[in-house]
Amino acid sequence: MCQAIFNPHFCTNPEFSTDLTAAFERPDISGCHRSFSEYQPTPLVTLPALAAKLNLGKIRVKDESRRFGLKAFKVLGASYAISRFLEKNPPGDYIFCTATDGNHGRAIAWTARRLAQKAIIYMPRDTVSARIEAIRGEGAIVHIVDGSYDDAVRQAVEEARKNGWQMIADTAWPGYTSVPADIMAGYTTLFSEMEQSIHSPDKPGIDFVFLPAGVGSFAAAGVWYYLNRYRHNRPRLIIVEPTEAACLLESIRAGEISVSRGTLRTIMAGLNCGTPSLLAWPFLKSGADLFMAVPDKWAEEAMRAYYYPTGKDPRIISGESGSAGMAALLALLKSPALSETKQKLGLGPDSRVLLINTEGDTDPDGFGQVIARKKDL
Numbered sequence: 001m002c003q004a005i006f007n008p009h010f011c012t013n014p015e016f017s018t019d020l021t022a023a024f025e026r027p028d029i030s031g032c033h034r035s036f037s038e039y040q041p042t043p044l045v046t047l048p049a050l051a052a053k054l055n056l057g058k059i060r061v062k063d064e065s066r067r068f069g070l071k072a073f074k075v076l077g078a079s080y081a082i083s084r085f086l087e088k089n090p091p092g093d094y095i096f097c098t099a100t101d102g103n104h105g106r107a108i109a110w111t112a113r114r115l116a117q118k119a120i121i122y123m124p125r126d127t128v129s130a131r132i133e134a135i136r137g138e139g140a141i142v143h144i145v146d147g148s149y150d151d152a153v154r155q156a157v158e159e160a161r162k163n164g165w166q167m168i169a170d171t172a173w174p175g176y177t178s179v180p181a182d183i184m185a186g187y188t189t190l191f192s193e194m195e196q197s198i199h200s201p202d203k204p205g206i207d208f209v210f211l212p213a214g215v216g217s218f219a220a221a222g223v224w225y226y227l228n229r230y231r232h233n234r235p236r237l238i239i240v241e242p243t244e245a246a247c248l249l250e251s252i253r254a255g256e257i258s259v260s261r262g263t264l265r266t267i268m269a270g271l272n273c274g275t276p277s278l279l280a281w282p283f284l285k286s287g288a289d290l291f292m293a294v295p296d297k298w299a300e301e302a303m304r305a306y307y308y309p310t311g312k313d314p315r316i317i318s319g320e321s322g323s324a325g326m327a328a329l330l331a332l333l334k335s336p337a338l339s340e341t342k343q344k345l346g347l348g349p350d351s352r353v354l355l356i357n358t359e360g361d362t363d364p365d366g367f368g369q370v371i372a373r374k375k376d377l
């Protein structure tokens with residue numbers, strides 16, 4: 001079942017922890033990314049035929065499916081956090097450790113190898129083999145934990161502490177905030193790249209942004225970017241999670257950090273997290289407009305909408321988690337249960353929508369199966 005909750009805690013002029021906003025405002029973030037020869041701004045694609053079919057003004061997609069050749073945006077965070085760590089510490093051989101559903105771990109493994117360091121990665125039990133092999137292919141050691149993503153985080157922390165490894169987690173908890181703040185800061189490059197196209201100094205050039213969320217670090221980076229740059233002119237910010245792992249929707253309902261009540265069974269592996277990040281939560285609580293949870297069938301529908309383009313629109317390869325923004329948009333437009341939400345949002349023929357395809361086909365077999373089931377909801 002789709003769920004949508006307008007944010008009752010929304011605040012037009014929120015005050016955020018200055019430690020964190022200072023991290024976001026560091027001048028070296030995009031310079032760090034540019035220092036990697038693989039860096040290129042990712043494409044901003046327009047889908048005019050789909051927008052016309054859905055009776056929307058414009059649909060733009062920031063396509064992260066080839067970022068640094070890694071099929072996901074996550075390397076923006078990993079590369080910045082590891083680069084900062086190496087800058088602040090004496091030269092040496094380090095082992096970087098993390099827990100992951102796939103993309104963050106691959107990004108850590110890639111960055112570690114690229115910077116002549118080592119990586120050890122913990123993954124949940126249900127991880128598909130393509131995502132495990134992609135990380136091993138980057139030269140990292142992978143351990144599978146008999147449990148969920150949250151269990152993998154706990155085990156990675158314990159092992160890192162015991163062995164003196166450097167924990168580079170993309171989620172924060174009490175006493176562990178500085179690295180995840182760097183990771184979130186790294187994500188802001190994705191948004192600032194659009195300053196060369198739609199994001200002019202006083203207007204964002206879009207009305208709605210859909211931000212997929214697991215622990216919420218990425219969505220919080222987006223919320224900070226739009227609030228900080230545009231304040232009252234900011235677009236409306238919609239947070240999207242899988243129905244079975246909707247920890248942020250649960251949290252906004254409760255008004256405080258809460259765990260997901262779902263089964264943690266979803267094809268959207270990158271979003272399959274049971275607990276919000278401590279750092280992401282205040283940004284999302286004060287700055288997001290709407291929290292949505294969508295079942296897997298909408299993610300599948302969205303993957304096909306990208307893969308089988310309407311009219312002359314370009315094809316986009318969007319994996320299960322990458323398609324979450326499109327999934328929420330389609331659900332808002334097509335699901336009778338969400339028609340009141342759609343109206344209240346003001347989503348219609350003049351709306352300019354930004355989706356972020358955060359991931360390509362990171363599980364090629366699963367992707368192929370979804371694409372083969374061609375049908376409309």
Ligand SMILES: Cc1ncc(COP(=O)(O)O)c(C=O)c1O
Nearest residue numbers: 103214215216217218270358359
């Ligand atoms: C493809 C993809 N999209 C979105 C996210 C969500 O990021 P976060 O966990 O920071 O909310 C992830 C997280 O791993 C991901 O892999």
